Amino acid sequence: MIGRTIAKKRRAADYTQEQVAERLGIGNEAFSRIERGLVSPGISKLYEMAEMFGCGVESFLIEGSRRPTDQAEYLQQLLTRLSVSDRQLIVGVVEKLAQRLGKEIKKTRGDPESFT
Secondary structure, three states: OHHHHHHHHHHHOOOOHHHHHHHHOOOHHHHHHHHOOOOOOOHHHHHHHHHHHOOOHHHHHHHOOOOHHHHHHHHHHHHHOOOHHHHHHHHHHHHHHHHHHHHHHHHHHOOHHHHO
16 A cells, blocks of 8 residues: 555656656666555655655555554545635535445445344
8 A cells, every 4th residue: 555655646746657766766667566565665765755755754654554543644634735614525525425335334234223
């Protein structure tokens, strides 16, 4: 998951794989393997990329994490950049999705509550 996050941040910063690989002092194929998740970058490389992409090192770990607390922190970072009305809109959408998906999960599990 870190590789996907690195790729997303690289594209958002408008860098090519070749440009990043050159600045990191590694080959293009080595950087490609990092983005594909085949190889994990070292801590020093993560710091270099964070500086290049204008983000914190923790963002590579948080954005790609499957832990609910990390995902909540990532959502908080996204929401912080928005206006109050946009945040309210997104929270409303997330609430509706969570309710809908929660009901569908109950149905697939056969929970008696889901049939009421």
